[in-house]
Amino acid sequence: MxxxxxxxxxxxxxxxxxxxxxVGALGQPLLFLFALGFGFGPIYQQAGQGDYIQFLVPGIMAxxxxxxxxxTGIEIIWDRxxxxxxxxxxxxxxxxxxxxxxxxxxxxxxxFQGFVVFSISFVAGFKVENWLMAPIAIxxxxxxxxxxxxxxxAIASFLEDMQGFQLIMSFLIMPTFFLSGALFPLEGLxxxxxxxxxxxxxSYGVDALRGALIGSTHFGFLVDFAALGIGGTILLFIxxxxxxxxxx
Amino acid sequence: MHEAYLxxxxxxxxxxxxxxxxxxxxxxxxxxxxxxxxxFAFLGPNGAGKTTTIKMLTTLLQPTSGEMLLDGFDPAxxxxxxxxxxxxxxxxxxxDDELTTYENMYFHAVLYKIPKxxxxxxxxxxxxxxxxxxxxxDQVKFFSGGMKRRLEIAxxxxxxxxxxxxxxxxxxxxxxxxxxxxxxxxxxxxxEHITVFLTTHIMEEADRVxxxxxxxxxxxxxxxxxxxELKERTGSATLEEAFLTYTGxxxxxxEATGLDNMRMASKMxxxxxxx
Numbered sequence: 001m002x003x004x005x006x007x008x009x010x011x012x013x014x015x016x017x018x019x020x021x022x023v024g025a026l027g028q029p030l031l032f033l034f035a036l037g038f039g040f041g042p043i044y045q046q047a048g049q050g051d052y053i054q055f056l057v058p059g060i061m062a063x064x065x066x067x068x069x070x071x072t073g074i075e076i077i078w079d080r081x082x083x084x085x086x087x088x089x090x091x092x093x094x095x096x097x098x099x100x101x102x103x104x105x106x107x108x109x110x111x112f113q114g115f116v117v118f119s120i121s122f123v124a125g126f127k128v129e130n131w132l133m134a135p136i137a138i139x140x141x142x143x144x145x146x147x148x149x150x151x152x153x154a155i156a157s158f159l160e161d162m163q164g165f166q167l168i169m170s171f172l173i174m175p176t177f178f179l180s181g182a183l184f185p186l187e188g189l190x191x192x193x194x195x196x197x198x199x200x201x202x203s204y205g206v207d208a209l210r211g212a213l214i215g216s217t218h219f220g221f222l223v224d225f226a227a228l229g230i231g232g233t234i235l236l237f238i239x240x241x242x243x244x245x246x247x248x
Numbered sequence: 249m250h251e252a253y254l255x256x257x258x259x260x261x262x263x264x265x266x267x268x269x270x271x272x273x274x275x276x277x278x279x280x281x282x283x284x285x286x287x288f289a290f291l292g293p294n295g296a297g298k299t300t301t302i303k304m305l306t307t308l309l310q311p312t313s314g315e316m317l318l319d320g321f322d323p324a325x326x327x328x329x330x331x332x333x334x335x336x337x338x339x340x341x342x343x344d345d346e347l348t349t350y351e352n353m354y355f356h357a358v359l360y361k362i363p364k365x366x367x368x369x370x371x372x373x374x375x376x377x378x379x380x381x382x383x384x385x386d387q388v389k390f391f392s393g394g395m396k397r398r399l400e401i402a403x404x405x406x407x408x409x410x411x412x413x414x415x416x417x418x419x420x421x422x423x424x425x426x427x428x429x430x431x432x433x434x435x436x437x438x439x440e441h442i443t444v445f446l447t448t449h450i451m452e453e454a455d456r457v458x459x460x461x462x463x464x465x466x467x468x469x470x471x472x473x474x475x476x477e478l479k480e481r482t483g484s485a486t487l488e489e490a491f492l493t494y495t496g497x498x499x500x501x502x503e504a505t506g507l508d509n510m511r512m513a514s515k516m517x518x519x520x521x522x523x
Contacts, residue, residue: 161506
């Protein structure tokens with residue numbers, strides 16, 4: 001278990017030492033928050049849906065978590081050839097522990113990033129519905145982060161080099177974000193979109209964050225928890241298995 | 249422990265080792281022995297199969313066929329036992345640049361389960377050995393190529409391995425640093441009786457440090473012996489001449505893979521040493 005701890009610690013140390021990464025990773029979510037939040041705010045209000053910023057903030061937090069955790073997973077491609085990870089692959093440590101430590105580290109960072117976005121959103125006028133519910137948000141942030149780190153790891157185990165990264169960005173990460181209900185309500189969507197959002201794990205993460213922070217959920221906490229918990233566990237084992245088969 | 253192992257003093261035994269990638273045979277029916285306490289140089293042109301062989305011996309790659317024993321254990325099956333018994337310096341960097349010298353060593357110590365009581369003393373000893381103790385709290389990203397290499401060697405030795413693998417340890421280093429590194433390695437081999445398995449393109453280095461040499465070309469071993477034997481057999485004055493006699497003068501063409509592109513990017517993005 002020491003290996004899990006040391007790999008977790010490594011992720012954190014790396015993160016807090018590269019200031020450019022902290023700032024860089026916040027640029028996109030903040031742009032979305034301010035541009036979309038204030039841009040679509042009036043229309044949303046006119047449609048009788050209330051305050052769009054309130055609706056959007058949990059979605060942008062989920063987006064931050066999605067990007068950060070997928071990146072942690074996919075970073076393995078680089079790390080196993082030119083980084084410390086290669087060192088761990090010849091160490092007498094189980095591959096599953098390596099992956100678990102790394103994923104927990106990535107999840108911790110993702111949650112931290114989510115918090116930063118959360119804090120900044122108050123500047124945009126965000127208000128938490130019920131502070132007693134807020135701790136629930138942490139649980140769901142963690143589940144979402146673990147799920148997507150595991151997914152990233154599973155994908156990275158297949159890829160030989162970073163060339164495929166752009167492909168994943170365009171065909172997996174972006175669609176996962178846009179088709180999750182992070183930007184729009186899930187009620188009354190056309191049929192196909194309803195099904196897509198239903199099979200998108202991020203939908204449940206976004207939904208639960210909304211439940212915890214602004215007090216309205218589409219699926220309900222129980223469904224969210226089950227979907228993220230079961231999906232995450234399955235992906236963690238698939239990712240762990242694929243990673244254990246990695247040869248370099 | 250396997251029986252054959254007990255009968256002789258070879259620490260590495262390789263028999264008919266073969267590795268195929270689709271229709272390309274990278275390592276083709278290779279057999280050799282490395283004796284305990286020996287410095288063994290594995291030489292060959294680019295793409296000859298050196299690194300592939302090292303990867304199989306160090307549990308990173310599964311062989312297509314053939315047998316290997318490393319200190320009595322099979323790298324293809326008894327991975328954990330094998331992993332405890334060797335240290336390695338890879339061809340590509342494997343330090344964490346964002347971490348300090350000490351942290352890189354400390355993380356290695358934890359992964360190899362070096363007991364807490366001896367951890368600090370052992371790290372200090374090894375860092376002093378490669379003369380990096382004074383830089384222990386500096387981030388590795390500010391180090392020169394030579395300092396990184398020295399740190400990787402110190403780290404590879406931290407858990408008292410019986411065998412040290414060095415895949416082109418002096419690649420891209422200046423003569424002073426190369427000299428220093430070989431002095432360290434010879435010193436270590438003499439004092440601690442560590443078996444050293446190395447690859448290099450600089451024949452003069454191999455001639456100077458190696459007790460035994462194997463030359464591999466197109467995945468097959470074409471000659472084995474002491475540097476002196478190889479020179480005598482080919483009537484050459486230097487090991488480089490002997491090497492060219494065995495492997496010919498044709499330049500090898502390797503197709504660039506995605507990995508090579510990454511390697512290039514890694515070199516471009518790695519910061520130059522400040523001091």
